[in-house]
Amino acid sequence: MSDIKKLGWKEIPEGGLIAKAGNSATYETGSWRSVRPVRDEEKCTNCLICWVYCPDCSILVSDGKIKGIDYSHCKGCGICATECPVKAIKMINEKEFTD
Amino acid sequence: MANLKELSKKEEILSGGHRLCAGCGASIVVRQVLSALDDPVVVANATGCLEVATTIYPYTSWKSSFIHNAFENAAATISGTEAMFKSLKRQGKIDKEIKFIAFGGDGGTYDIGLQSLSGALERGHNFVYVCYDNEGYMNTGIQRSSATPRGAWTTTTPAGKVIPGKAQYHKNLTEIVAAHNIPYVAQANPWRWNDLIEKARKAFYTDGPAFINVLSPCPRGWRFDSKDTVKISKLAVQTNFWPLYEVENGVWKLNYRPKERKPIKEWMEAQGRYRHLFRSENEHIIKEIQEEIDKNWEKLLVKCGEK
Numbered sequence: 001m002s003d004i005k006k007l008g009w010k011e012i013p014e015g016g017l018i019a020k021a022g023n024s025a026t027y028e029t030g031s032w033r034s035v036r037p038v039r040d041e042e043k044c045t046n047c048l049i050c051w052v053y054c055p056d057c058s059i060l061v062s063d064g065k066i067k068g069i070d071y072s073h074c075k076g077c078g079i080c081a082t083e084c085p086v087k088a089i090k091m092i093n094e095k096e097f098t099d
Numbered sequence: 100m101a102n103l104k105e106l107s108k109k110e111e112i113l114s115g116g117h118r119l120c121a122g123c124g125a126s127i128v129v130r131q132v133l134s135a136l137d138d139p140v141v142v143a144n145a146t147g148c149l150e151v152a153t154t155i156y157p158y159t160s161w162k163s164s165f166i167h168n169a170f171e172n173a174a175a176t177i178s179g180t181e182a183m184f185k186s187l188k189r190q191g192k193i194d195k196e197i198k199f200i201a202f203g204g205d206g207g208t209y210d211i212g213l214q215s216l217s218g219a220l221e222r223g224h225n226f227v228y229v230c231y232d233n234e235g236y237m238n239t240g241i242q243r244s245s246a247t248p249r250g251a252w253t254t255t256t257p258a259g260k261v262i263p264g265k266a267q268y269h270k271n272l273t274e275i276v277a278a279h280n281i282p283y284v285a286q287a288n289p290w291r292w293n294d295l296i297e298k299a300r301k302a303f304y305t306d307g308p309a310f311i312n313v314l315s316p317c318p319r320g321w322r323f324d325s326k327d328t329v330k331i332s333k334l335a336v337q338t339n340f341w342p343l344y345e346v347e348n349g350v351w352k353l354n355y356r357p358k359e360r361k362p363i364k365e366w367m368e369a370q371g372r373y374r375h376l377f378r379s380e381n382e383h384i385i386k387e388i389q390e391e392i393d394k395n396w397e398k399l400l401v402k403c404g405e406k
Contacts, residue, residue: 024160027118055127079122
């Protein structure tokens with residue numbers, strides 16, 4: 001589930017500080033999902049509307065182009081599929097997938 | 100205007116793995132606002148959905164400096180931090196530019212944090228305050244706040260035989276803040292992302308206090324499907340429920356004018372929290388709310404010099 005084990009009182013940093021910024025990235029919220037967004041690369045125009053509306057920072061973009069969807073954090077809200085201007089994203093029931 | 104390709108190249112300050120609900124408006128607002136930044140930032144966060152869901156121990160979703168504080172004092176915390184920064188700069192102990200922002204929900208801004216916000220605005224600290232307004236205490240289970248609109252169901256204004264949802268209109272916080280005569284005040288919405296990002300950029304790079312009130316649709320509390328968050332925020336603007344405007348150095352400017360004003364009924368029909376208003380005995384309430392919205396819109400047009 002994550003790289004953080006349950007720490008004993010001797011190991012917890014003083015004041016309960018969290019030593020690594022942004023470490024929630026190691027916590028997977030992808031298991032909340034019941035429908036999965038699947039992107040059609042041919043239809044996609046890389047307009048990045050899905051990226052700007054994603055609540056879970058789950059549209060992976062590199063150099064202005066969409067590289068994929070971060071399924072370990074995507075909660076399957078479906079905003080990307082609803083807002084895509086060219087309908088390049090479809091929401092598919094998780095039951096259809098075996099992984 | 101904001102260019103998404105350029106914005107997507109910046110490192111995101113909020114990371115995934117936060118535990119806000121699927122389709123939550125708050126994280127969309129935070130991502131859009133912070134994408135306007137070119138400098139390091141210190142974030143203070145009033146108690147609320149955003150704070151509890153992004154800082155569940157031993158995790159944090161924040162890659163920037165982040166100050167965890169109580170419900171009522173996000174604005175006081177950030178003003179103290181900004182004062183310290185100014186002092187360190189004066190002493191020559193720090194030389195880079197740092198921005199300061201406080202996020203609060205409507206509970207932490209309209210209600211509980213109003214006095215500390217007012218104080219920080221009056222003292223003129225150089226900071227940005229963003230209220231993500233989801234119109235209720237959603238984090239504790241959908242209780243009414245002074246931002247909850249009239250007629251809406253919440254667990255403390257339950258619609259039934261006795262009352263038809265909340266009896267009062269929501270308070271106009273944006274105008275209350277504008278009355279402090281600070282350099283920059285705006286009202287925005289995640290649907291118009293370019294408008295919101297541009298407003299955030301202006302707010303960060305204005306000298307002195309800046310405030311943005313952003314509507315943040317809540318799928319759980321407003322009772323709609325998580326995929327419709329952006330659609331609902333679009334309806335809020337098209338029905339004039341949530342007009343987009345800014346007040347820059349005392350000058351009011353309307354940023355978006357719907358071609359044709361949609362009836363408020365369309366915004367209500369899309370949300371389960373208004374379902375009871377469509378019963379015949381409650382229909383007069385919809386009419387009254389429509390009249391109130393039209394009246395407020397006319398007043399806003401006058402202020403913005405559109406009339």
